[in-house]
Each structure stands twice: as structure tokens, then as C-alpha cells.
Amino acid sequence: MNDLANPPKPERQRKPDWIRVKAPTSKGYGETRQLMRDLNLNTVCEEAACPNIGECWTKKHATVMILGDVCTRACAFCNVKTGMPRAVDPLEPEHVATAAAKMGLEHIVITSSTGTTCRTAGQGSSSR
Ligand code: SF4
Numbered sequence: 001m002n003d004l005a006n007p008p009k010p011e012r013q014r015k016p017d018w019i020r021v022k023a024p025t026s027k028g029y030g031e032t033r034q035l036m037r038d039l040n041l042n043t044v045c046e047e048a049a050c051p052n053i054g055e056c057w058t059k060k061h062a063t064v065m066i067l068g069d070v071c072t073r074a075c076a077f078c079n080v081k082t083g084m085p086r087a088v089d090p091l092e093p094e095h096v097a098t099a100a101a102k103m104g105l106e107h108i109v110i111t112s113s114t115g116t117t118c119r120t121a122g123q124g125s126s127s128r
Pocket residue numbers: 044045050051052053054056057061062063
């Protein structure tokens with residue numbers, strides 16, 4: 001029989017361990033970060049403030065964001081900064097290839113902001 005004056009309290013469940021990410025402090029993370037700085041590359045990992053960055057960069061996984069780190073749109077859910085795009089780095093394709101080689105990748109994930117807006121400017125860069 002239920003005691004309506006003293007209903008049972010729901011059991012409080014612990015959050016799963018994976019819900020909290022650790023601060024990125026590993027050697028692999030630092031090496032990936034330095035490589036991106038040395039090659040003047042942007043990544044959506046950083047620009048979008050991805051919470052997986054510590055884990056991915058430790059394993060030398062990164063998503064390169066070509067054609068700059070500025071987006072012409074201002075989507076409320078996105079962390080990429082909004083504004084007018086700056087000039088495209090003509091050496092970016094070579095830098096992306098160098099990064100892939102140094103990270104020992106067999107394939108690399110490349111993205112860019114506002115692909116439709118930048119399509120003309122980026123065709124040469126992304127096809128190289
Ligand atoms: S590779 Fe993808 S999941 Fe991993 S940190 Fe970058 S954006 Fe996030």
C-alpha cells in the first residue's frame with residue numbers, strides 16, 4: 001500500500017564518467033596544437049570549442065578548417081566568430097598536406113565555414 005504523505009524519493013543517479021571531459025594537458029595534445037600554430041592552420045576543433053579536443057588531439061586527430069577562421073553567418077548555436085573573411089592563405093593547401101604527413105594520417109578531414117558563400121574563393125584551395 002502506498003503512503004501518499006511520504007512518497008518514495010526517486011533514486012538519484014550518478015552522471016556517467018564520459019559526461020565530464022578532462023582538461024587537455026597531454027603531450028600529444030600539445031604537439032598537435034603546436035603543429036597547427038607552426039603551419040598557421042585553423043581547426044574547427046578550436047574554433048567551435050569542441051569538448052572532444054583533448055581526446056582527439058592526443059590521438060593526432062583534428063579537423064582542419066580551411067579558408068580562415070571567420071564565418072559570414074551568425075548562427076546562434078555555433079562558436080565560430082562572425083565577420084568578413086580575411087584573405088585566403090595561398091600556402092594553406094601545402095600546410096594542410098604537411099600537417100597530414102607529420103601526423104602520419106592516411107586521410108584528413110577538412111571543413112570550412114559558409115561553404116556556399118566562399119565556394120568561388122575556395123575552389124582552388126580545397127581542390128589542391
Ligand atoms: S576532430 Fe571533430 S570531434 Fe574531434 S575535436 Fe575536432 S571537431 Fe571535435
